[in-house]
Amino acid sequence: MNPAFDRWAALAFFAVGAAFVYGSLQLSHTAYGSQVGPDVFPMGLGAVLMLLDVRLLVDTFRLRPSGEKDAKGNQAHLRQFGALLLSVVVYIGLLETLGYVLSTFGFLLAGFQIMERGKWLSSVMIAAVFSIGVYGLFVGVLQGTLPGFPTWLTG
Amino acid sequence: MESLEYLMKGFLVAFQWHNLLFAFVGVLIGTAVGVLPGIGPMSGVALLIPVSASLTAGMGPEEAAASSIILLAGIYYGAMYGGSTTSILLNTPGESSSVVTALDGYQMARQGRAGNALAIAAIGSFVAGVVSLIGLVLLAQPLSEMALMFGPAEYFSLMVLGLCAVSGLAGRSMTKALIMTVFGLLLGTIGVDNVSGVARFTFDQPVLYQGLEFLTVAVGLFALGEVFNTVLEGGGENEKAGKVGKVTLSRQDLKQSAAPIARGSLLGFFIGTLPGAGATMASFFSYITEKKWSKQPERFGKGAIEGVAGPESANNAASGGAMIPLLTLGIPGSGTTAILMGALIMYNVQPGPLLFEEHPYVAWGLIASMFIGNVMLLVLNYPLVKVFARIIDTPPKYLIPLIIAISIFGVYAVQVNLFDLIVLVVCGLLGYILARHDYPLAPVVLGLVLGPMIEYNMRRALTASDGDFSIFVEKPISLFFLLAALLWLTVPWLMKARGKRVVINEEA
Structure with missing residues (x-):
């Protein structure tokens, strides 16, 4: 793995998750005839995404980079x-x-x-x-x- | 046997002349796609969805869906077969499921036995296709009937299991695979909510009300992403294909291959039905089994025909087996079947237990056409192997701009708006960057396709339980699925932690 990229990716996806959670807070909390509104699913997923990114971030510091051939396109x-x-x-x-x-x-x-x-x-x-x-x-x-x-x- | 009766009706559908033509074109294009470097089965199927949509535009909804899915499925298993051609001739597998084929296939080619290797791959694929077809006919009805007893809670948990299975085995890092899955699920929530009619995450932009179109995202991530990868990694230079030689088999070859083909077909079929496992694992396991069972294991890696026959049968059988969860449960087990499922949904045909009841025309027509497709694959490949081998020499100079043009045409022809083209290019860039850093892409598409259904079932279950989440663990079947999902994630993780090598699916 390429830790530098993964760190940035973790931050970016963390932001995406946070944005979805924030967006869900603006949505209605109930739907007609149900206590479960349109906000539950995306909010839950956003939170899971944020947790996973923390895990990825931790991984980038814990795991040694696996000597990747950094064949940057010339x-x-x-x-x-x-x-x-x-x-x-x-x-x-x-x-x-x-x-x-x-x-x-x-x-x-x-x-x-x-x-x-x-x-x-x-x-x-x-x-x-x-x-x-x-x-x-x-x-x-x-x-x-x-x-x-x-x-x-x-x- | 009710199934047999339906199957006969399915053959009547598949034998209509235009469906024969669709199957033929599908298999032909699929083989070409499998042979061409830079486009795999997933991008091939994604690219051809818009084309098949416009080809079937004049037909009734049922016929159009049947014909399109026949064409697309043809591309799927054609590509599976085509990939082995490059493995054998060039030692560069067209897709990951034929990586193992290269081990012995390329050695055979170097010994001047490329023709034998290609022929046994064709025969093995054919036998495997027939075996998985029989399995499909036997299992489709009972599985659908069982799935009909599921309520929303069971469905929700089953789909979670499907997603976890795919994420647990995709790519090198499970964290990354899970991130991609959740990301796909989140993308699926964009647009007007089906249940409440509330617009979510649309920023009041009318183009977003429909949500991100699955087709656009899939073509972008896979087709454009791979094209960008080819350009940037300098895969533009051509390798010359080896000589094919005589396409014949000796009696000795057939005798040595018969048992591996039989074992590979059965093994591949069962692995294929497991979500997330798929063709790559099937071919890998088949190779290991053959080597273990062989009386002369030292021949493997040096051009043993069993090393081609077994894995090639297994990966084809797996692609047939993968159709079972897709058609009976509505759960795609791999990236390509997720794309097929998206195509079916585009035609308003919902794969799942009701498919066989509501759309027998589509379901059984597809099953029967898979059989015909396999016959065509055999007939086509035996004499045309040399022609296909020459496709490898297509200069990338023309290939790459043409793939871009086809992607743009395909998306524009179906969506008719520029916004989707912008999404397409963005997804292409994203696809390249993410794939390059080992973020698997198949889970994104899987999440995007399954997302709305998971949410719908979750909310239905929660509405019934008055918002109480414990409904998912109180129902025994649902609990079983969730526990299985948990196991699917923890077992590979534990094995990795203990330093064991875990077979993973790079792409399927």
């Missing part, structure tokens, strides 16, 4: 991941403005290039086949709902 992987995450966020942000086909095509093209530079032709082909194919199948054949093309494009 810088290149971290940059790659950052770029990929950024493109996912941009993709989600543009999904409803640009429509499914355009935003998906853009995201896939960017994603392929982030993973490995080059091979533009096959990247463009796969991205196009996936985005148009999924849209055509889902909206055209299965009658599902996906954002279409932006109005400024279709007029």
Whole structure:
């Protein structure tokens, strides 16, 4: 185990448990026809979570770290991941403005290039086949709902 | 035999051409998912829920539920099988239940007997599938009838037992597993309370009234989490798969494998029915048993075919056995069955003792299709082993962005709102970070799925007892379940404390 991380995680989950207990205190204590209100279950669980976190915290001091290979993703992987995450966020942000086909095509093209530079032709082909194919199948054949093309494009 | 009659009706459902197609597609995709590095059975099933939901959109509710669950179950056992292919060819198990297969399977591949190993894995899986099917048919009815006698207090305690069993055996630290379980249960309380209609923890945001969608959380934690892990840990580089060679079996191979397959199937089935135990433990135990019973234990680890036949049968039988608590009691014993259960609930089909009465079409259709699925798996895998072996070579360059795109499509297609996509990405990040530090993820999903039902039964029981908590220990069956839950937590803990190695389920 990685004690530093576990300590932070214990604190974070402790806060989550406390937040749920606090939130439960604001809820009604009874329900119609029953003495048991909607607050009992989350409050109990919140308290259990807090207890478990204390236990985890104690464990981090008691147990020796088990010489974990601290293979921190090296810088290149971290940059790659950052770029990929950024493109996912941009993709989600543009999904409803640009429509499914355009935003998906853009995201896939960017994603392929982030993973490995080059091979533009096959990247463009796969991205196009996936985005148009999924849209055509889902909206055209299965009658599902996906954002279409932006109005400024279709007029 | 009433069960047999129902089973026949189930076969009529499963033999409808579109259900045959669904089973086929499920098994095919499942095998591919099992073979592909970076997506396991859990993320495979989670990813395909939205796809199956849209495929079945035009059907009536019963048929849609039956067809979807047939497809999803196909993915489940297809993936179980596919995972063994990578174990044998690459020495990198696709999922944890085929870790043991790699011990002897990879050695066989190095001796040029990869074809034999793959073939015996296919045959073993098939036999095991049939054995667990028979068990399911025999046990389903009596178990459901017994469960019908349970009141809310018994149900509450039974579900607590299910959760404790899974937490007690998941991951390296029980504290962490319990934290994750409780965290999942808490996430399940977000939204409008079913009993009183009060909005809880929603901060007056309308998007939260429905609560966190289980599908979004599952796809985020498993599919995206694994993708992020692959990118960050630099799992992007491909390994070349070994040559498959001839896919044949000699009479000697069959003779050596027959008994291990039979033992593995039975052992796997019974371990599979225990909540929390699951396929990984089943394959592990089968391997130990075979080694112990073998006349030449020194052959193990050096390419003994029994070391592939036994565990492979056991892990497949376990995935069939895991269906029993899910279908008859409504208690998923593993992460994947929790996801299957969530899918059933999405279709308004509540797994549990009433399933066989209220939705015989779905229940028996699924059971029959598992049999057909196993036949397909055998037919498909025997000639196609070489094709599947080549899927391993799919460049991650394309694979990873495509998995992300499928996740986003899947969640958006079902939820049609951007909030869920944000939850998806957050869960993906959370899934990566937590899994990397040995916080097991399956209990979160299990908690999220079971949470509302546990609470509902708890409150019903407490309403009946006028708020007196002792009702849970006064009823003998309920007390028994709670004591069993306590044992399930304390025994592994005691064994660990005494320095014994405990077999744990990394993921199932």
